[in-house]
Amino acid sequence: MSNATGDTYIPVKHPLLLLGTVMLSTIIMTIDMTIANVALPHMQGSLSATQDQISWVLTSYIVASAILIPPSGYLAGKFGRQRLLSGCIGGFLVASMLCGTATTLMEMVIFRALQGAFGAAIAPVGQSLVMDHFPPHRRGLVLSIWGMGVMLGPVIGPTLGGHLTEALNWRWVFYINAPLCLLALLGVWASIPSGKKDNPQPFDFFGFGLISLAIGSLQLMLDRGHSLNWFDSAEIIIEAGVAALCLYMFVVHMFTSRHPFIEPKLFSDRNLLSGLLMVALTQVVLMGQMALLPNFLQQLMHIPADIAGYLMMPRGLASIVGMALTGKLIGRIDSRHMMVFGLFLLGLSMYDMSQISLDVSHRTIFLIGLQQGFGISFLSAPMTSVVFATLQPALRTEGAAMYSLLRNIGGSIGISYFFTRIASETQINHQYLGENITAFNAEGSLPALWNWHSTAGAMSLDAEIMRQAASVAYLNNYFLMGAMLLAVIPLCFLFKREPELSKPAATAVSTAGTH
Numbered sequence: 001m002s003n004a005t006g007d008t009y010i011p012v013k014h015p016l017l018l019l020g021t022v023m024l025s026t027i028i029m030t031i032d033m034t035i036a037n038v039a040l041p042h043m044q045g046s047l048s049a050t051q052d053q054i055s056w057v058l059t060s061y062i063v064a065s066a067i068l069i070p071p072s073g074y075l076a077g078k079f080g081r082q083r084l085l086s087g088c089i090g091g092f093l094v095a096s097m098l099c100g101t102a103t104t105l106m107e108m109v110i111f112r113a114l115q116g117a118f119g120a121a122i123a124p125v126g127q128s129l130v131m132d133h134f135p136p137h138r139r140g141l142v143l144s145i146w147g148m149g150v151m152l153g154p155v156i157g158p159t160l161g162g163h164l165t166e167a168l169n170w171r172w173v174f175y176i177n178a179p180l181c182l183l184a185l186l187g188v189w190a191s192i193p194s195g196k197k198d199n200p201q202p203f204d205f206f207g208f209g210l211i212s213l214a215i216g217s218l219q220l221m222l223d224r225g226h227s228l229n230w231f232d233s234a235e236i237i238i239e240a241g242v243a244a245l246c247l248y249m250f251v252v253h254m255f256t257s258r259h260p261f262i263e264p265k266l267f268s269d270r271n272l273l274s275g276l277l278m279v280a281l282t283q284v285v286l287m288g289q290m291a292l293l294p295n296f297l298q299q300l301m302h303i304p305a306d307i308a309g310y311l312m313m314p315r316g317l318a319s320i321v322g323m324a325l326t327g328k329l330i331g332r333i334d335s336r337h338m339m340v341f342g343l344f345l346l347g348l349s350m351y352d353m354s355q356i357s358l359d360v361s362h363r364t365i366f367l368i369g370l371q372q373g374f375g376i377s378f379l380s381a382p383m384t385s386v387v388f389a390t391l392q393p394a395l396r397t398e399g400a401a402m403y404s405l406l407r408n409i410g411g412s413i414g415i416s417y418f419f420t421r422i423a424s425e426t427q428i429n430h431q432y433l434g435e436n437i438t439a440f441n442a443e444g445s446l447p448a449l450w451n452w453h454s455t456a457g458a459m460s461l462d463a464e465i466m467r468q469a470a471s472v473a474y475l476n477n478y479f480l481m482g483a484m485l486l487a488v489i490p491l492c493f494l495f496k497r498e499p500e501l502s503k504p505a506a507t508a509v510s511t512a513g514t515h
Contacts, residue, residue, distance in 0.1 A: 014191045018133055021187030022126035023146055025089060028180050029119040030153025032096075033061065035161040036112075038294045038309045039170035046170065047105045051295070051426075052226050055419040058291055059412040060109045063219045064116030066408030067212045070261065070401040072121035073128075074203040081125050082192045086185060088125075091118035093181035100174035123150065124401070129192065148320065155316030158294070162309025207253050207261030214246035215409060222416035226423055263398050266391075272399050274494040275387030279403060280410035281488050282343075282379065285481045287411030288418035289350070289372075290315075296474050297365070300467055301358055311365045318373025319380075326381040335382035339492045342378030343485050345371055350482030354475045358467070386495050418481075422473050429469035434462075 036043070036057055044054040076084050095114035102108040126146065134142045164172040221239040228236055254260040267273055290312075297308040326338060349371040356364060384403075391399050 015133060017187060018129065018191040019142060019146065021184060021191050022129055023150075024180065024187065025085065025122050025184045026126050026146070026150050027153045027156070028089075028092070028177060028184060029122045030150055031157045031160065032115060032119065032177070034154045034157030034290065035173045035176075036061075037291055038158050038161040038298070038305050038312070039165045039173050040291075041295055041298045042165055042170040042305065043108070047102070047108055049105045050227070050423065052416075052419045052423040053105060053223075055291065055415050056105065056109045056223050057112055059219060059223060059415050060113040061116035062287075062408050062412040062415070063215060064113040065120040066116075066405050066412070067215055068117050068120035069124060069404045069408070070398075071203065071208060072124040073401075075121060076125055076128065080194060081129060082188060082194045084121060085125050085192065086188050088118045088121050089181050089184050089188065092122075093177060093185075096174045096177035096181070100171040148323075151316070151320050151323065155313060155320065158312040159306075159309040162304075162306040166304055166306040202259050204253075204257060204259055204261035207250060207257065210246045210250040210253060211261060214243050214250060217243035217246065219412055219416070222413060222420070226420040262402060263395060266395055266399055266402060269391050269395075269399075271387050271390045271495050272402075274491060275383060276402060276406045278383065278488060278491050279387075280406040280413075281491075282485065283407050283410035284414035284417065285350070285484050286346075286376065286414070288414030289353075289478070289481055291415045292418055292422065292474065292477070300471055300474070301360075307362075311362060312369065314366050314369035315373040315376070318370045319376045320373075322374045322377025323381055326377050330382060330385050334497060335386040336492045336495055336497065338378050338382040339386075340489055342375045342380075342382070343489050343492070345375030345378065347482045347485040349375060350478050350485060354479035354482065356475070358471050386497075390496060418477055421477055421480075422470070425473035425476060426466070426470045429472045430466055433465050433469055 040054050040057065043049070043057060044051065047054070049056075072084075079087075092115060095111055095118055098111040099108060099115060102111055130142055130146055160176070161173045164170075164176060217239045221236055221243065224239075225233075225236050230236055231240075250261075254262055255264055293312060294305075294308050297303045297311060298305060303311070329338065349368050352368050352371070387403065388396060388399060
C-alpha cells in the first residue's frame, strides 16, 4: 500500500505481534552485551583467567557483532528476513547454551563470539521490518517504542545478571536466553512474512574478508599484548602486521572496486566522518567504564553481585529519561551545544569516580550513575541526529552500518585497553606500597590479622596491599577517562550545523544503533 506521498508499506495480519517480536529479539541481543559484566568476577575463578584475560568474554562478543552488522542487509535480501531472523535467533540460542557449559576461557571466548555473530543482524533486520510493515504516519511512534525497547536491554542486563549470579550461578546468565529465544522464534514464525527479496548489488566478500581480518588481528593484539609483553612477542608483531596490511589493502580495494564493501562517498560527508571519529573515541571510555565498574564493586568493595547490578541500573534509567527529553530539544537547540553539555557531564562524573574510596556509599555510586546516564543521553541522541542530517538518503543504510561498526570497535578497544592498564598499574602500585611497609614503620602498628610473622597474617596483609593497589589503579583510570572525554569536546565543532533535521530519519538511525 502507499500514501499520497508514494511512501509504500506492506500490511501484515498481526502488526502488534510483529512489533513485540522484533522488540523481544532485539532486547535479547542487547541484554547479552551487559548481562555478563556483573558475572565476570565469578567467571574469572571458574575459568582460571586473569583480570585482563576475562575481558575477552566481553570483547569477543562485541567484535564479532561489529564485523557482521554490515553484511546483514545483503543476507536479508538473499535469504529473506524471516529466515535470517529465525536463523539468527536459533544460532544465538545454541551459542548461549554453549556459553553456559564452557569450562575453559578459550571455549567461552569462542562461544561468546558465536553469540555476537548470530546476534549482529537482529537489530538492523528488526528496524527494516518496522519500517516496511507500518504505515508512514505511525512509523515515528513505532520506531520510538522499538527504540525504548532496545535501550531496556543494557538497563536490565546488569541487574538480571547480578540476581542470577547471586541466586544460582553465573552460567544462568546464558541459560536464561533459552525461553526468551524460543518465545521470539514462535513470534517470528507467526508474524513475519516469509517473502524473499532480490539483492541487485553483489556482495564484496574480498573487502569483507580484509576488514574482518584487520579487526580480528587488532583485537587479538590488544587482548594478548599485556600477557605477552607486547612487541617483545613475535605473536604480537605478527598480529599488528596483519592488521596494518589488511587495513591498507582494504582501503586500496575500497577506492578501486566497482562494488566496494564500504561506499567511498560516505567519507565525503563531513558530519558522518566527524561522527565516526567521535563515536569511536567516546565508546572507548563509556564501554571501558561499564566493564570496569562491576569488578570495582565486587572484587574491591566486596558488594554482592545482585546489589552491584542494582547500582549499575541508574545509568541506563537516566539515559532513557534523558532520551525522551533530548528528543524534544533536537531541532530547537544546536545539537553541538547539547553534545558539549553531555560530554561535560560525563567527564565530570568520571572525575567524581576518581575521587571516591573503597568506603564510598551506595548512594554516591547511584548518583554518579544518574549523572552518567543523563550525560549519555545528551551526547548520543544529538550526535546521531547531526551525523546523519547531511548524509544523502541513499547512503544512510551504509552510514548506519559504519556508525555501528566504529562504535563497537571503539568499545572493544576501550575494554581491552583499560583492563590492561588496571592489571599493569596494580602490579606497579603493589610493589610501591609493599616497599613502604617495613619493620621500622609498621611493627606494632598493624592489626593482629596482618601480623606478618605468621603465614596467615602475611597473606592477609599482602591481599590488603593488592586491594589498595588495585583501588589506586581504578581511580587513576577513572581520572584518565574523564580527561579523555573532555578532550573530545572540541570535535563537536567539526560538525556542520543543519537548520532543519529530518526527525524520522534521525530517529530511524539512532534507535538502530543504541546500546
